[in-house]
Amino acid sequence: EAGVAQSPRYKIIEKRQSVAFWCNPISGHATLYWYQQILGQGPKLLIQFQNNGVVDDSQLPKDRFSAERLKGVDSTLKIQPAKLEDSAVYLCASSPPGGAEKLFFGSGTQLSVL
Amino acid sequence: AQSVTQPDIHITVSEGASLELRCNYSYGATPYLFWYVQSPGQGLQLLLKYFSGDTLVQGIKGFEAEFKRSQSSFNLRKPSVHWSDAAEYFCAVGDTGGFKTIFGAGTRLFVKA
Numbered sequence: 478e479a480g481v482a483q484s485p486r487y488k489i490i491e492k493r494q495s496v497a498f499w500c501n502p503i504s505g506h507a508t509l510y511w512y513q514q515i516l517g518q519g520p521k522l523l524i525q526f527q528n529n530g531v532v533d534d535s536q537l538p539k540d541r542f543s544a545e546r547l548k549g550v551d552s553t554l555k556i557q558p559a560k561l562e563d564s565a566v567y568l569c570a571s572s573p574p575g576g577a578e579k580l581f582f583g584s585g586t587q588l589s590v591l
Numbered sequence: 592a593q594s595v596t597q598p599d600i601h602i603t604v605s606e607g608a609s610l611e612l613r614c615n616y617s618y619g620a621t622p623y624l625f626w627y628v629q630s631p632g633q634g635l636q637l638l639l640k641y642f643s644g645d646t647l648v649q650g651i652k653g654f655e656a657e658f659k660r661s662q663s664s665f666n667l668r669k670p671s672v673h674w675s676d677a678a679e680y681f682c683a684v685g686d687t688g689g690f691k692t693i694f695g696a697g698t699r700l701f702v703k704a
Contacts, residue, residue: 481634512694519595519681519694520635533691568634578623578642580692582634 479503481583483569489589495557498586501550502571508532510580511544511554512568520568526552556588564590593618593684595695603701604672612667612698614682623685624665625692626656630678638680641665652676677702 482501490496502509507528512520523542524534529549537544541560546552556563566585572578594617604610616622623642627635639650646658656667665682679699685692 517696519597519683519696522691522693525691570634578640579637580627580635582636584632584634 481569481571481581483567483583483586485586486584487587487589489591490559491591492561493558495555496559496588497556498554498567498569498588500552500554500569500583502552502569503573503581505573506571506581507549507574508572509546509552510570510572511552512570514566514568514585516565523554559588559590561590564588593622593686593691593693595682595684595693597680597682597695597698599698600696601699601701603703605703606674607671610667610669610672610676610700612680612682612700614665614667614695615663616665616682616684617663618684618686620686623692624656624658625683625685626650626654626665626667627681627683627694628652628678629681629697635681638667672700672702674702674704676700 484499509526511523514520523537524544525532526546529546544554566587568585569583570580596615625640626638629635638654639648641648641658649655654669679697681697682695683692
């Protein structure tokens with residue numbers, strides 16, 4: 478079974494630039510999550526999709542972050558413009574229908590904002 | 592609001608020694624509880640989970656955890672640590688159905704020879 482795919486693996490940008498991350502969840506997983514993991518901290522949920530609808534985006538900084546999952550499969554997370562404090566690992570996870578009894582995580586995208 | 596506290600930022604144990612990682616949670620109802628492990632440069636992998644029933648749950652890689660409602664705790668244990676267990680461990684709590692999972696700050700485990 479293929480896992481959660483994320484790209485790119487690493488990204489270095491300067492502040493005020495824009496960046497986009499891509500995630501392809503496990504086939505059949507209806508729920509997709511984007512987490513932000515700052516060095517030394519646990520993952521923080523940014524946004525949760527159920528199919529192509531947003532379930533929770535209460536912690537997404539909407540002035541600069543956006544995410545979409547147009548066809549209910551893969552998803553893109555964008556930051557525009559980036560700030561220094563956005564340096565983190567961005568993790569995508571998915572879970573099968575019925576609840577998040579188990580989250581399957583991708584390897585993440587490590588973002589460095591200079 | 593649900594929250595998770597992992598009191599120990601890092602722990603060092605000798606290979607072959609026993610391990611206990613602490614986790615305390617705050618949640619109004621019966622929580623869904625998880626332990627995940629993260630190796631360097633990797634995503635998180637589920638070790639074990641508790642939803643209901645037997646309060647002692649077994650997981651992968653020889654780990655177990657015990658749910659204690661009276662103490663709001665869900666501590667992770669392993670009787671004999673291997674060098675390959677060195678990683679970061681995250682305790683997490685989910686709401687009913689596990690739809691919203693909140694993670695603790697993590698405990699980094701170092702294993703010395």
